[in-house]
Every structure is written in C-alpha cells, then in structure tokens.
Amino acid sequence: EYPHAVATMNKAVVIARKAGVLGVNVLGSPNAFDMEIRVGAGAYVCGEETSLLNSLEGKRGVVRAKPPLPAIQGLFGKPTVINNVISLASVPIIMDKGAAYYKDFGMGRSRGTIPIQIAGNVKHGGLFETAFGLTLGEIVDEIGGGTASGRPVKAVQVGGPLGAYFPRALFDTPFDYEEFAKRDGLIGHAGITVFDDSADMMKQARFAMEFCAIESCGKCTPCRIGSTRGMEVLDKVAAGIEAEKNLALVTDLCNTMKFGSLCALGGFTPYPVMSSITHFPEDFKPAPARVAAE
Ligand code: SF4
Incomplete structure (x- = not known):
C-alpha cells in the first residue's frame, strides 16, 4: 500500500539526515531525534493506535484494551505519543507563521x-x-x-x-x-x-457491514459477530423477508455496535448503514416493491 508515499517519506528521511536534522546531535545541539519508516501490511484496523503499536512490534494487528493508555504504556511497553499525519503536517506552517495565522483559517472549533x-x-x-x-x-x-x-x-x-x-x-x-x-x-x-442516482443504498449499507466483517480484528463481539449478522439481516431485507422487522433489527444491532464496540471500526460501521436507511428509505423496500415502483 501507499508505494509513492513510502518512497517519498524514505527520500525525505535521507534529506533530513544529510541536513543534520536527524541523528544524535540535531543541528549540532545535544538533542537527539530520529525517524524510521515502517510499512504495515495494509490492515485497516492498524490505523487504530493500539493495533498500530502491535503491528509495529511485529505482532498481529489486534486492538489492545485501554487502560493502559499508550502515553503510559505504548510501544514495547514504553510511554508513546501517537499523532495523525495531518497533525504532524500542520506543525511546520504553525511554527513558521504562528498559531494566529493558522487559526485564521477555518470555522468554529x-x-x-x-x-x-x-x-x-x-x-x-x-x-x-x-x-x-x-x-x-x-x-x-x-x-x-x-x-x-x-x-x-x-x-x-x-x-x-x-x-x-x-x-x-x-x-x-x-x-x-x-x-x-x-x-x-x-x-x-x-x-x-x-x-x-444509480447507486443502490441498500447495497452500500451491506457493503459497510461486509467491510467491517473483513477488516474486524476480532477482539470484541459487537464488531466481530455483529458485522456478519448485519450482512445476513440486510440480505433478508433485500429478499423481502419480514423487511420491517429486520430493518428494526439492523437498527438495534447498529446501536449495539456503536456503543458496545471497543474501537471505531465496529463503532463507526453504523454510520454508513444508518444514514443509508435514514436518508434513502426507498432503497430498503423489499425487492418486488422496488421493481414495481420502478
Ligand atoms: S471494534 Fe472490536 S473487533 Fe472491531 S476492530 Fe475494533 S476492537 Fe477489533
């Protein structure tokens, strides 16, 4: 994954090292700072911080229960700070032009x-x-x-x-x-x-459950089991089997996943599912009714 990004980052590290920005004496100071690019195997859940730490340690990318927070016990058991790329990429402009300049862009919080x-x-x-x-x-x-x-x-x-x-x-x-x-x-x-307007939102909702089932790390039940049950129940809706009852079941399942999952993979899967049901209810009518309506 991300071959261009990996190549660019590796080049940037070489440039920074040559410029003396990385190493044991940053720009001749007694301060040490270094960077190393590690490439993951592509699991979606490894964007979650504790799963990312496991992956970096060479283990399977499974989410860790918190506490302990990574700031207390993170990579190889040491206190670890984890930031998104967007946060790190925002630092240079803030350092260069000041916080007020950066803050001037945007709205609200x-x-x-x-x-x-x-x-x-x-x-x-x-x-x-x-x-x-x-x-x-x-x-x-x-x-x-x-x-x-x-x-x-x-x-x-x-x-x-x-x-x-x-x-x-x-x-x-x-x-x-x-x-x-x-x-x-x-x-x-x-x-x-x-x-x-040719998109079928029931298929998109099912795809979200399928994505979750494929990418689930398996650590917690709402996500591991819920995503597979979600696909099955949506298949029943598509087949016109007790559509109303099964849609209510999907909603109930989404609530369990949203509030009971250990991380955002299971916790956020309800967003595409419930927004499809809420905003595009016509796509969740049983197949015969949809055909008749068309
Ligand atoms: S919600 Fe649970 S099973 Fe799903 S990826 Fe997160 S920790 Fe793993």
Missing part, C-alpha cells in the same frame, strides 16, 4: 486547513487542501464538478468507508467537525466518495 480526498463518481477527483468551512455542496459541485457520469448526485459518503452518506438535502453542511456530528456524520480523514 475546526481551525486551519484540511486535505480533502475527492473520489468515486466525480468529474474532478483528487486531493484538495482547503480551509474548514466550505459547504459539502461547494466541495462536491464546485471543486469536484459533480458526477463523472453526468447524472445527478445521489449520495456522498464523507469520512472514508465508515463515514455517513449525505443526501443533497444536507449539502449545506459546512465542513466542520461539530456541524457534521450534528447531522449524524463525521469528517474522519476527510475522504469524500460521490455516487450518482
């Missing part, structure tokens, strides 16, 4: 800029860095240019594979952590995937 990855059925996909505060509609329609297929946008998933699906009715939502949370969504890593 979401300050600074955010690199947004626009993908899916979109005309202008790619990585766009912008200040927080643009509406979702501005990002999708103006930066992304709408769908690549030319058909109307039906849904936009924000926050990666475990983000909520937003319909056009919510395109006035500003790109801001709190504003997204108010609408039962999340910004996550700011990945945006665009879908046109």
Whole structure:
C-alpha cells in the first residue's frame, strides 16, 4: 500500500539526515531525534493506535484494551505519543507563521486547513487542501464538478468507508467537525466518495457491514459477530423477508455496535448503514416493491 508515499517519506528521511536534522546531535545541539519508516501490511484496523503499536512490534494487528493508555504504556511497553499525519503536517506552517495565522483559517472549533480526498463518481477527483468551512455542496459541485457520469448526485459518503452518506438535502453542511456530528456524520480523514442516482443504498449499507466483517480484528463481539449478522439481516431485507422487522433489527444491532464496540471500526460501521436507511428509505423496500415502483 501507499508505494509513492513510502518512497517519498524514505527520500525525505535521507534529506533530513544529510541536513543534520536527524541523528544524535540535531543541528549540532545535544538533542537527539530520529525517524524510521515502517510499512504495515495494509490492515485497516492498524490505523487504530493500539493495533498500530502491535503491528509495529511485529505482532498481529489486534486492538489492545485501554487502560493502559499508550502515553503510559505504548510501544514495547514504553510511554508513546501517537499523532495523525495531518497533525504532524500542520506543525511546520504553525511554527513558521504562528498559531494566529493558522487559526485564521477555518470555522468554529475546526481551525486551519484540511486535505480533502475527492473520489468515486466525480468529474474532478483528487486531493484538495482547503480551509474548514466550505459547504459539502461547494466541495462536491464546485471543486469536484459533480458526477463523472453526468447524472445527478445521489449520495456522498464523507469520512472514508465508515463515514455517513449525505443526501443533497444536507449539502449545506459546512465542513466542520461539530456541524457534521450534528447531522449524524463525521469528517474522519476527510475522504469524500460521490455516487450518482444509480447507486443502490441498500447495497452500500451491506457493503459497510461486509467491510467491517473483513477488516474486524476480532477482539470484541459487537464488531466481530455483529458485522456478519448485519450482512445476513440486510440480505433478508433485500429478499423481502419480514423487511420491517429486520430493518428494526439492523437498527438495534447498529446501536449495539456503536456503543458496545471497543474501537471505531465496529463503532463507526453504523454510520454508513444508518444514514443509508435514514436518508434513502426507498432503497430498503423489499425487492418486488422496488421493481414495481420502478
Ligand atoms: S471494534 Fe472491531 S476492530 Fe475494533 S476492537 Fe472490536 S473487533 Fe477489533
């Protein structure tokens, strides 16, 4: 995974070492600081901090129960600070121009800029860095240019594979952590995937459960068992078997996963599932009714 990023980071480390920024005497000072690039095997859950630590230690990427927090007992049992790349990448500009300069970008409590990855059925996909505060509609329609297929946008998933699906009715939502949370969504890593009106949101909801089942580390029951049961129950809904009762069961299951999972993989899977059910109920009608409606 990420071959370009790995190659670029390795080159950057060589440049920094040559410049004396890394090593036992940083820029001739008595302070030591060093960096090493370690490449994981691609498990989604290894983005979770304790799973990441296990992976770095050469173990299976399974989430650790907390406490102890990594800050107390982390990598190889030592106190460890873990930061997202976005946090580290924001440091140079803040050090260079000052906190007030950086804070001047954004809105509410979401300050600074955010690199947004626009993908899916979109005309202008790619990585766009912008200040927080643009509406979702501005990002999708103006930066992304709408769908690549030319058909109307039906849904936009924000926050990666475990983000909520937003319909056009919510395109006035500003790109801001709190504003997204108010609408039962999340910004996550700011990945945006665009879908046109041919998307089947029941299939997307099932895909979320399937993704969770495949990527689950297996440590806790709501995620390990819940995701597989979620697929089965959604299959029943699709087949028109007691659709109402089974949709209620999916909702109940999502509540258990959201509040009972040990980490965000199981805890966030309900976002794409429940947002699909809430905003696109017509896609969850039993198959015969959907065919008749079409
Ligand atoms: S929620 Fe899933 S990935 Fe996270 S600890 Fe539980 S089983 Fe593992």
